[in-house]
Amino acid sequence: MSLLECRGLTKKWGALVAVSKVDIAVSAGEVVALIGPNGAGKSTVFDLIAGTTQKTSGTVAFRNEHVEGLSAAALTRRGMGRTYQITSLFPSLTVLENVRLAVQSCEPRRAYPLFSRLLLERTTEEALKWLHRVRLREHANTLAGLLSHGDQRLTEIAVALAMNPKLLLLDEPTQGMSVEETRGTVELLKSLLKDTDMAVLLVEHDLEVVFGLAHRIVVLDRGRKIADGLPAAVRADPGVQQAYLGAGHVAH
Ligand SMILES: Nc1ncnc2c1ncn2[C@@H]1O[C@H](COP(=O)(O)OP(=O)(O)OP(=O)(O)O)[C@@H](O)[C@H]1O
Numbered sequence: 001m002s003l004l005e006c007r008g009l010t011k012k013w014g015a016l017v018a019v020s021k022v023d024i025a026v027s028a029g030e031v032v033a034l035i036g037p038n039g040a041g042k043s044t045v046f047d048l049i050a051g052t053t054q055k056t057s058g059t060v061a062f063r064n065e066h067v068e069g070l071s072a073a074a075l076t077r078r079g080m081g082r083t084y085q086i087t088s089l090f091p092s093l094t095v096l097e098n099v100r101l102a103v104q105s106c107e108p109r110r111a112y113p114l115f116s117r118l119l120l121e122r123t124t125e126e127a128l129k130w131l132h133r134v135r136l137r138e139h140a141n142t143l144a145g146l147l148s149h150g151d152q153r154l155t156e157i158a159v160a161l162a163m164n165p166k167l168l169l170l171d172e173p174t175q176g177m178s179v180e181e182t183r184g185t186v187e188l189l190k191s192l193l194k195d196t197d198m199a200v201l202l203v204e205h206d207l208e209v210v211f212g213l214a215h216r217i218v219v220l221d222r223g224r225k226i227a228d229g230l231p232a233a234v235r236a237d238p239g240v241q242q243a244y245l246g247a248g249h250v251a252h
């Protein structure tokens, strides 16, 4: 059984079928990219999985449990982490404080009295560990709002990782990054994923990022799944090429 198993996912907005009978499965340790032309339904699929949009029909099972109707917070507690397409940090808190909040949110409530020195020390240490891993240790005391855009996105990844997800939903992690920042982020994600069984579902327009990271690629076009396979097979698929070219652009 897969870690995440979506069957027949369907979302209608009035007469528009944004997502039509889509099956997606993600196994532990797997990196799956969800790609497709503009308007294909990628963000909608993401929101249906993360529980932020109500589906019309279909099922979502996560860790062998049907999770329809659970809140985003409940899904996080069950091990589904996500980053948002639009930066979601607290800009007037430091980078460390942002990550520490995420660590604290996972602490068992009764382990320490609230605000105890021990809790603070432990969660600070854990947050610094994650900042070190995304190479932002030296920015720990910078206000998040003052970081470069690329470093804000990396901080968001650290925030998501600090909650120890089994599945990480990454929403265009390199959007708005420079070419160098994008390459650095791909390398960083590769190294983060090397020794873990965390799975990743990635929505990404940058095909260099997709082919650099994904073990498997799912292609959507006008709400339907038109391909699902190994990167080389998907790249060579005439239907996929047609979907991109037919939409008037190669993914930007
Ligand atoms: N809240 C909404 N109300 C009505 N229609 C919507 C809504 N959200 C999305 N849609 C429509 O659903 C379809 C799929 O949109 P979605 O945002 O999932 O596509 P996408 O693949 O993420 O596209 P992009 O690459 O541009 O981000 C589009 O036709 C879009 O206009």
Ligand SMILES: [Mg+2]
Pocket (backbone or CB within 6 Å): 042, 043, 044
């Ligand atoms: Mg989108």
